[in-house]
Amino acid sequence: MNFILDHLLTVAIAVISGGALLFTSLAPRGRQATPLQVTQMMNRGKATAVVDVRSAEDYAAGHLRDAKSMPLADLGNRIGELDKAKVKTVIVVDQTGNRAAKAERLLKAAGFADIYSLEGGVAAWTAAGLPLTK
Numbered sequence: 001m002n003f004i005l006d007h008l009l010t011v012a013i014a015v016i017s018g019g020a021l022l023f024t025s026l027a028p029r030g031r032q033a034t035p036l037q038v039t040q041m042m043n044r045g046k047a048t049a050v051v052d053v054r055s056a057e058d059y060a061a062g063h064l065r066d067a068k069s070m071p072l073a074d075l076g077n078r079i080g081e082l083d084k085a086k087v088k089t090v091i092v093v094d095q096t097g098n099r100a101a102k103a104e105r106l107l108k109a110a111g112f113a114d115i116y117s118l119e120g121g122v123a124a125w126t127a128a129g130l131p132l133t134k
Contacts (some may be wrong), residue, residue, distance in 0.1 A: 030104040030126050032119040035128040038091055041116075048088035051075075051105045054122070062132030064093055064125065069112075072099055079110045089114045097107075097121040 004011050033041065042050070042065070050067040052059050057071040068076050072094070082090065090112055092100045100117030107115050118125065126132065 004064045008033075030101055031116050032097070033091065033116040034119050035125045035130055038064075038116070038118055038125075039130065041055045041089060041091065044111075049082055049085040051082065051090060051103065052093045052095060053094070053099060058095060058122075060134070061124075062122070062134055064122070065131075065133050067093060067133075072103055075103055075106055079106065082107075082112070086110075086112050087114075089116065093125075094118075094121045096123050 050064050052063050052067040052069050053072040053075060054063075054069075055071055056069060059067075059071075063069070068081070072082070092103045092107070092109060092115060093115075094100045094103070097117060097120045100121070104115050104117055120127070122132070
């Protein structure tokens with residue numbers, strides 16, 4: 001008990017940082033699919049739309065086959081371009097899997113029913129040895 005009182009600032013910092021790590025790990029991220037699962041969905045024709053929310057430069061450097069470039073900043077304005085896919089499966093792709101959750105929320109708010117994000121993003125896709133299209 002004396003240690004805690006003597007080092008109150010250090011203990012408080014440790015508790016706060018631990019809480020922040022716990023919060024981010026427990027935050028809902030939506031449904032995710034591994035690169036293998038995304039490949040299977042694409043090959044079986046289940047995924048009707050692959051939406052790449054990275055920047056135009058990143059998209060031009062390499063993207064998943066048949067992916068549509070819709071940078072996250074523009075997604076809200078361009079969501080109408082995906083209206084045909086509202087009742088089908090949509091896969092959201094970003095660089096590392098961190099920004100896909102925001103895109104998923106935008107798509108759900110627009111009425112899309114079946115949305116997955118690529119777990120680990122394009123980085124995981126290339127780490128798995130899967131090809132990109134330029």
